[in-house]
Amino acid sequence: MKGEEDSMIHKKLFIPGPVEVTEDILKTLSTPMIGHRSPEYSALQESATKKLQQLMYTQNPIILSASSGTGLMEMAVRCTTTKRAIVFSMGVFGNRWFQIAQGNDVPADKHEVEWGQPITPDIVEQYLSTGKYDVATVTHNETTTGVMNNLEELAPVFKKYPDVVWCTDTVSSLAGVKIEVDKLGIDVCVSSSQKALGLPPGLSLASVSEKARNKAAQVKARGYYFDMLLLLKYIEERKFQYPSTPTIPHIFALDYQMDKILKEGLDNRFDRHEKLAGLVQNWARKYFKMFANEKYASKTVTCIENTKGFSVKELNAELGKRGYMISNGYGTLKEKTFRIAHMADMQEKDIQELLSEIDDILKLS
Numbered sequence: 425m426k427g428e429e430d431s432m433i434h435k436k437l438f439i440p441g442p443v444e445v446t447e448d449i450l451k452t453l454s455t456p457m458i459g460h461r462s463p464e465y466s467a468l469q470e471s472a473t474k475k476l477q478q479l480m481y482t483q484n485p486i487i488l489s490a491s492s493g494t495g496l497m498e499m500a501v502r503c504t505t506t507k508r509a510i511v512f513s514m515g516v517f518g519n520r521w522f523q524i525a526q527g528n529d530v531p532a533d534k535h536e537v538e539w540g541q542p543i544t545p546d547i548v549e550q551y552l553s554t555g556k557y558d559v560a561t562v563t564h565n566e567t568t569t570g571v572m573n574n575l576e577e578l579a580p581v582f583k584k585y586p587d588v589v590w591c592t593d594t595v596s597s598l599a600g601v602k603i604e605v606d607k608l609g610i611d612v613c614v615s616s617s618q619k620a621l622g623l624p625p626g627l628s629l630a631s632v633s634e635k636a637r638n639k640a641a642q643v644k645a646r647g648y649y650f651d652m653l654l655l656l657k658y659i660e661e662r663k664f665q666y667p668s669t670p671t672i673p674h675i676f677a678l679d680y681q682m683d684k685i686l687k688e689g690l691d692n693r694f695d696r697h698e699k700l701a702g703l704v705q706n707w708a709r710k711y712f713k714m715f716a717n718e719k720y721a722s723k724t725v726t727c728i729e730n731t732k733g734f735s736v737k738e739l740n741a742e743l744g745k746r747g748y749m750i751s752n753g754y755g756t757l758k759e760k761t762f763r764i765a766h767m768a769d770m771q772e773k774d775i776q777e778l779l780s781e782i783d784d785i786l787k788l789s
């Protein structure tokens with residue numbers, strides 16, 4: 425049957441998560457299990473954490489959670505808001521912060537910019553200067569629109585309001601671009617395994633500042649599974665453990681992948697992402713149009729306007745037969761845009777291969 429044949433080809437993933445995972449990493453997932461209260465386990469979590477602290481340029485403790493990134497986004501908002509949260513949104517993942525606040529009965533407001541545009545310092549200032557808010561959330565890289573906020577531009581505004589807890593979603597950017605958590609002053613920096621980190625989905629991580637932690641101590645209903653203080657207590661008092669059973673296979677893989685990332689060199693890794701982004705963006709400009717404000721174009725995923733009006737669904741079906749998969753636009757942008765991810769362990773030749781297949785299918789050149 426035709427359908428069966430198609431499903432037998434592995435499609436190389438160029439979607440913005442989950443990303444393609446290399447064979448050697450896949451193998452580390454089948455490392456024999458160890459007890460999660462054993463010294464071996466503590467040593468593993470400590471080792472992975474120390475390396476992550478280098479990647480995140482932070483001294484803050486890092487929580488590893490057996491959930492996808494959304495879980496720790498929930499932890500961040502629920503555990504640190506005592507007054508009111510302001511959600512700065514530029515798309516679907518920004519809006520998710522707001523849904524999380526609502527679902528947890530956390531008072532919140534949302535400022536949503538036009539899709540394709542970034543959050544500017546003026547917008548942040550406008551809200552924080554009211555004194556109404558004690559938590560602010562920012563999506564670093566909006567995967568739906570391909571917009572990457574400039575955190576260096578926003579940081580000075582947050583520094584003016586030291587009582588506000590700054591939560592950032594770096595799910596689709598951490599390990600693809602440099603994010604200097606401590607220098608920027610990010611209080612809770614959340615990310616997931618399945619994007620630029622190049623691991624399978626199912627693990628998330630967050631660095632937590634002293635300020636965020638002190639705020640959490642004032643919040644009574646922190647929940648249980650995502651109780652920031654309980655998670656931190658197990659890291660500190662139990663020496664790098666987790667209140668329930670951690671996702672041990674992922675942590676083996678994370679520790680291994682962090683060695684690979686540090687061996688590649690952080691700056692080399694960030695440069696590679698910049699190069700890959702350049703390749704896709706130049707191609708997008710040549711044949712189509714960039715959806716994002718060019719000044720804030722993402723270095724990990726490009727959202728391209730379908731100016732030729734072809735069927736994105738059919739393109740992806742044809743790519744599938746050739747062993748590739750890209751992503752359609754999100755929600756209302758479904759056929760109006762398409763997205764190509766260029767993150768994790770992809771190399772230039774992978775991108776070139778994909779683009780020439782698309783050229784061939786759409787007869788672009």
Ligand SMILES: *Cc1c(COP(=O)(O)O)cnc(C)c1O
Binds near residue numbers: 440593617
């Ligand atoms: C994928 C993604 C999320 C959701 O992360 P999960 O790990 O699927 O929960 C949140 N924010 C951004 C920017 C994302 O790209």
